[in-house]
Amino acid sequence: MEIKSVGVVGAGTMGNGIAQIFALGGFDVIMRDIKQQFVDRGMKTVQKNLERMATRGKISPEDKDAALGRITTTTKIDPLADRDLVVEAIIEDVDAKRELIQVLDAVCHDDAILATNTSSISITKIAAASKHPQRVCGMHFFNPVPVMQLVEIIRALQTADEVCTAIEDATRAIGKTPHQIKDSYGFVVNRVLVPMINEAINCLYEGLTAPEEIDAVMRLGANHPMGPLSLADLIGLDIVLDIMETLYQGFDDPKYRPSPLLKQMVDAGYLGRKTGRGFFKYSNG
DSSP: OOOOEEEEEOOSHHHHHHHHHHHHTTOEEEEEOSSHHHHHHHHHHHHHHHHHHHHTTSSOHHHHHHHHHTEEEESOSGGGGGOSEEEEOOOSOHHHHHHHHHHHHHHSOTTOEEEEOOSSSOHHHHHTTSSSGGGEEEEEOOSSTTTOOEEEEEEOTTOOHHHHHHHHHHHHHTTOEEEEEEOOTTTTHHHHHHHHHHHHHHHHHTTSSOHHHHHHHHHHHHOOSSOHHHHHHHHOHHHHHHHHHHHHHHHTOGGGOOOHHHHHHHHHTOOBGGGTBSSSBOSOO
């Protein structure tokens, strides 16, 4: 099972990053989203990122042009029919992902691998929506995709061995490091990281100290490169809340209960960097 062509469904932050690294890795890529404006915005981001890399000498101008030439865009689903691998990077909603898997089932050839970039949802539950569940797996990239080295390869209860092997090979081909993990809510990184962020939010909620102090003590005391509240703002507080709620509901364990302050921040629309305000205020992105 060899992967030569890739489809990416979703042209947002994660989707365009995934398309970029596959194109740089030499793969033929189709990036699809539901509206032309989303696709155009995604391609603009890819072009900007590749130009920055070329300016800094990380890639040659020829590599930049070749990578851009390997990406085509569409708002239709049919062009994905010939893809060896399709990675979904849509909203973090289990019903939406299961529905997309069923749509891809009807379009893609029977040997195509369907990978989900979910950050916390059960891969087993997503795979169960497919008529070929053995070809579904998790391929969890981290933000920003072009920079972060890790890809969690999550094996659903149904996933075939050769599918995981093919995904690991493709991950290495794009210069990333795969680590294979059994299916569990949040997998490993987010199961450890996001509850830590949630507890930092609880420290703020309980008035232990100011946001700047919480971040400072974690940088100095735990040798973290970024404080947990700054990291939450970077990830997006709505995404942090989604992951905490998935863990809480999935494990039915009160240790994963989302902080009341986290819920309030999301209700207020203070989602972090992308809205200009989270636990800190931001300007110009």
